[in-house]
Amino acid sequence: MANLASNFVGIKSPNPFWLASAPPTDKAYNVVRAFKDGWGGVVWKTLGTDPPVVNVSGPRYGAIHSNDRRLIGLNNIELITDRPLEINLREIKEVKRDWPDRALVVSLMVPCEEHYWKDILAKVEETEADGVELNFGCPHGMSERGMGAAVGQVPEYIEMVTRWCKQHTRMPVIVKLTPNISDIRNPARAAHSGGADAVSLINTINSIIGVDIDNFAPIPTVDGKGSHGGYCGPAVKPIALNMTAEIARDPQTRDLPISGIGGITTWRDAVEFMALGAGNVQVCTAAMTYGFRIVQDMITGLSEYMDKHGFTSVDEIVGRAVGNVTDWKYLNLNYVAKAVIDQDSCIKCGRCHIACEDTSHQAITSMLDGKRHFEVIDAECVGCNLCVSVCPVENCITMEQMTEGVDPRTGMPISNEYANWTTHKNNPMAQAAAVVEPAE
Amino acid sequence: MPSHLPGIASGRLSPDEYAANFLDIHPPLDHHQAVVEADRCYFCYDAPCVKACPTSIDIPLFIRQIMTDNPIGSAETILSQNILGGMCARVCPTETLCEEACVREEAEGKPVKIGLLQRYATDVLMDERGEQPFERADSTGKRVAVVGAGPAGLAAAHRLAMHGHDVVIYDAREKAGGLNEYGIAAYKAPDDFAQKEVDFVLSIGGITVEHGKAIGRDVSLSDLRNSYDAVFLGMGLAGVNALGLENEDLDGIADAVDYIADLRQATDLSTLPVGARVVVVGGGMTAIDVAVQSKRLGAKDVTLVYRRGQEKMGASGYEQDLAQTDGVVIRHNAKPKSLVTEAGRVTGIEFEETLEDGGRLVGTGVTFTLPADTVFKAIGQTLVPAALNGSAETIALDGGKIRVDDERRTTLPGVWAGGDCAATGEDLTVAAVADGRIAAESIHRALSSVAA
Ligand SMILES: Cc1cc2nc3c(=O)[nH]c(=O)nc-3n(C[C@H](O)[C@H](O)[C@H](O)COP(=O)(O)OP(=O)(O)OC[C@H]3O[C@@H](n4cnc5c(N)ncnc54)[C@H](O)[C@@H]3O)c2cc1C
Ligand SMILES: Cc1cc2nc3c(=O)[nH]c(=O)nc-3n(C[C@H](O)[C@H](O)[C@H](O)COP(=O)(O)O)c2cc1C
Ligand code: SF4
Numbered sequence A: 001m002a003n004l005a006s007n008f009v010g011i012k013s014p015n016p017f018w019l020a021s022a023p024p025t026d027k028a029y030n031v032v033r034a035f036k037d038g039w040g041g042v043v044w045k046t047l048g049t050d051p052p053v054v055n056v057s058g059p060r061y062g063a064i065h066s067n068d069r070r071l072i073g074l075n076n077i078e079l080i081t082d083r084p085l086e087i088n089l090r091e092i093k094e095v096k097r098d099w100p101d102r103a104l105v106v107s108l109m110v111p112c113e114e115h116y117w118k119d120i121l122a123k124v125e126e127t128e129a130d131g132v133e134l135n136f137g138c139p140h141g142m143s144e145r146g147m148g149a150a151v152g153q154v155p156e157y158i159e160m161v162t163r164w165c166k167q168h169t170r171m172p173v174i175v176k177l178t179p180n181i182s183d184i185r186n187p188a189r190a191a192h193s194g195g196a197d198a199v200s201l202i203n204t205i206n207s208i209i210g211v212d213i214d215n216f217a218p219i220p221t222v223d224g225k226g227s228h229g230g231y232c233g234p235a236v237k238p239i240a241l242n243m244t245a246e247i248a249r250d251p252q253t254r255d256l257p258i259s260g261i262g263g264i265t266t267w268r269d270a271v272e273f274m275a276l277g278a279g280n281v282q283v284c285t286a287a288m289t290y291g292f293r294i295v296q297d298m299i300t301g302l303s304e305y306m307d308k309h310g311f312t313s314v315d316e317i318v319g320r321a322v323g324n325v326t327d328w329k330y331l332n333l334n335y336v337a338k339a340v341i342d343q344d345s346c347i348k349c350g351r352c353h354i355a356c357e358d359t360s361h362q363a364i365t366s367m368l369d370g371k372r373h374f375e376v377i378d379a380e381c382v383g384c385n386l387c388v389s390v391c392p393v394e395n396c397i398t399m400e401q402m403t404e405g406v407d408p409r410t411g412m413p414i415s416n417e418y419a420n421w422t423t424h425k426n427n428p429m430a431q432a433a434a435v436v437e438p439a440e
Numbered sequence B: 001m002p003s004h005l006p007g008i009a010s011g012r013l014s015p016d017e018y019a020a021n022f023l024d025i026h027p028p029l030d031h032h033q034a035v036v037e038a039d040r041c042y043f044c045y046d047a048p049c050v051k052a053c054p055t056s057i058d059i060p061l062f063i064r065q066i067m068t069d070n071p072i073g074s075a076e077t078i079l080s081q082n083i084l085g086g087m088c089a090r091v092c093p094t095e096t097l098c099e100e101a102c103v104r105e106e107a108e109g110k111p112v113k114i115g116l117l118q119r120y121a122t123d124v125l126m127d128e129r130g131e132q133p134f135e136r137a138d139s140t141g142k143r144v145a146v147v148g149a150g151p152a153g154l155a156a157a158h159r160l161a162m163h164g165h166d167v168v169i170y171d172a173r174e175k176a177g178g179l180n181e182y183g184i185a186a187y188k189a190p191d192d193f194a195q196k197e198v199d200f201v202l203s204i205g206g207i208t209v210e211h212g213k214a215i216g217r218d219v220s221l222s223d224l225r226n227s228y229d230a231v232f233l234g235m236g237l238a239g240v241n242a243l244g245l246e247n248e249d250l251d252g253i254a255d256a257v258d259y260i261a262d263l264r265q266a267t268d269l270s271t272l273p274v275g276a277r278v279v280v281v282g283g284g285m286t287a288i289d290v291a292v293q294s295k296r297l298g299a300k301d302v303t304l305v306y307r308r309g310q311e312k313m314g315a316s317g318y319e320q321d322l323a324q325t326d327g328v329v330i331r332h333n334a335k336p337k338s339l340v341t342e343a344g345r346v347t348g349i350e351f352e353e354t355l356e357d358g359g360r361l362v363g364t365g366v367t368f369t370l371p372a373d374t375v376f377k378a379i380g381q382t383l384v385p386a387a388l389n390g391s392a393e394t395i396a397l398d399g400g401k402i403r404v405d406d407e408r409r410t411t412l413p414g415v416w417a418g419g420d421c422a423a424t425g426e427d428l429t430v431a432a433v434a435d436g437r438i439a440a441e442s443i444h445r446a447l448s449s450v451a452a
């Protein structure tokens, strides 16, 4: 069993798996159950000012399912905690006292005036919580009131509020970012400038998850009407991964710790986030789908993975893939790969053929000597990986690099030299100088 | 529980046992099961399952339509190729047709459940929509006679009616449906599905059925040729092969198809007599069906004896397994030698063991005798060519069946044939439907070009 202990901006937890601020962390009852099942930490459900908000009493969630009703994406219109501040603070204090080895961070969202933040920070400090997370992400309801994503979409506000918070508390300040912006680097830079100890991302994505096509209203429908909500769950992971990587490789924020959130469901998802720069991870939808016990697989899975790679600390994973994230223009245009079909495992469904034939490069046969037969025509194959993506048989089609000879498609000899777009002859802005490699 | 009443007796089981034994053998899929199963289909290019379906239903398309919650569209895809898609979903030996060809059979030995999905979609259409999705074209004024209201005749009549021709079906029996009504095992199509489907098919309009009218008896082929613009023969195989033994006409020996017809028509299975010890001679679907149904009616010992090896049996591996699971004993490589009789009835049957000598069957001289209250003959049905007599010209046969070309034209001008009576593919419901549709299209082309 590898040592999974995590230290994220000075906040210690026995493993890097935290529950994100959401219903699973709304009260002591849930949080204690989570800790009993092994979660390393929690970010308490976002606190606000009294009187508390009210939630709708009808449906809050909508979902995208696979045919077997596996939940792929979840959408919600829930607000921040709807319980009185005092009760939450009391419970936070009790839980932290009873579970000193677990991380307990408190999420906050109050109006954009300094005294509100100063006030609530003082109250949170009394609970002995390990840190605070500023919720600048909630995309529905709260944003209509000038909070949540309404702040997170304006870098100047992020910087201003972060600075207030750093001034008024000794606790680490994590700034939770909204993905509902065009370039995630701007809010991250703003948080950094404001003195944030870390950023966490992503909060949920603005979305309408579906439309009731008999009653003509968005889902979930509350008394005939629907409102856009926040999208989360497995479907959002690719978006969150990219945003994590963007921050991790941005020269201005590359040293800013990141708590990775968005669709994390398995230990593998967690490792991917960490490899792209996340110091730890937070989970919401997966717990809401399966209950807290999933963390047990996350723990053993991560441990096995670390043992296999000889990692002795989770920090060794963090950022390991960041150096390999680059811009398109730096990809090696001399790299040539061709799809290869393993005839023994091919079940002859023909999907690769029709995908390539109808929508790509006409590079896969359907017949050979009058028999159903699928084979790649190297002279047509551009190495795009579409066939691999659509083939139902694992590892049946692989992409094989050509390391010598001539590419039968272009007639060009295979070169082992690196050459990218910046110097390509078709690039009107090509630099005359030698190949430009990305800055380290 | 088989009762121990000796000899031939009815009422061997309790009412609950009869009901349980003749329930739907493959319970239908519910909505969720159908959608999940549909999701297993890869939507293959040039799908091998379609090629393996005699009626060439666009299987990937209809399965996709189930997956997207469009079961009515799915049923239309099915029925446009096979108007008896509901019955075929129940009776097709899918394990030797579409499902055998499914790429998931090759991949993992678990084909997509095409038959059950087909049933799901057609059930939704028939139960929820009720009416069929096809309409008649404007009347052409042409009249076509169809002989036989079995799958071949019904499929031909429906397609002809769709094209606007007026159709009269002549059937020797009181009920339409052919072997769907009188032959298919009871547990494959319970709840009077055959008649529901006949009504569904006929609801297109333009088709009249003359029940109890046999050609060769009540009307002749030459009459039909004279009074109609075209004739389609779909009369199936009305004759039954004999064992060629002495005393075959005594009590205690019966034709399997007749017994099955009685079973299918029985309103109360407890009134149907069945032997305590039953011996079935044959190796095809009929043999299996009579053996299994005898067992399910409460027969104590049922033995099926086939003259060649297991691999030669006409019944599919699945059907053989079904029989064995039901407790039928299957013996291979033995042929009937003589009937044992006592007081004017058959009480047993003697077999001689066989060997295959380069495909030729030879007796080894070793014999054994099985006691039996009932011996069922299930060694094949035959065309009764006499029914076709009365024409000035005679129709050409091929191996005892009516010779037809690709379009199901016989050697007589203006006469088409299909289904079991024609020398086409296998004797299967779905093959009969395919023949009927192909012949109807050919008839339609012929009648249209005459008009032009
Ligand atoms: C016991 C048994 C079980 C079977 N089980 C299956 C199964 O599970 N799955 C499967 O796919 N296939 C099965 N088959 C085969 C299938 O039933 C036939 O292939 C199919 O019914 C052939 O259709 P048809 O229209 O050609 O003939 P039939 O269904 O035989 O219909 C012929 C019709 O013509 C009528 N007719 C006959 N002679 C005359 C005449 N002289 N004048 C007027 N009308 C006449 C008959 O009354 C009948 O209605 C089974 C067959 C049998 C015998
Ligand atoms: C019902 C629900 C309520 C949420 N409430 C909050 C909240 O109060 N504060 C917050 O910062 N994030 C909130 N979130 C966002 C989650 O913390 C998390 O950022 C997001 O769901 C993405 O992670 P996931 O894909 O693991 O669910 C909520 C999410 C859901 C589903
Ligand atoms: S999850 Fe619980 S609270 Fe929510 S609708 Fe179902 S039963 Fe009610």
Ligand code: SF4
Residues within 6 Å of the ligand: A341, A345, A346, A347, A348, A349, A350, A351, A352, A353, A374, A390, A391, A392, A393, A396, A397
């Ligand atoms: S998609 Fe895969 S399994 Fe299907 S034909 Fe192509 S290589 Fe074979």
Ligand code: SF4
Residues within 6 Å of the ligand: A349, B040, B041, B042, B043, B044, B047, B048, B049, B050, B059, B060, B063, B101, B102, B103, B104, B112, B114
């Ligand atoms: S072969 Fe199987 S997987 Fe392919 S289309 Fe047919 S049913 Fe679907």
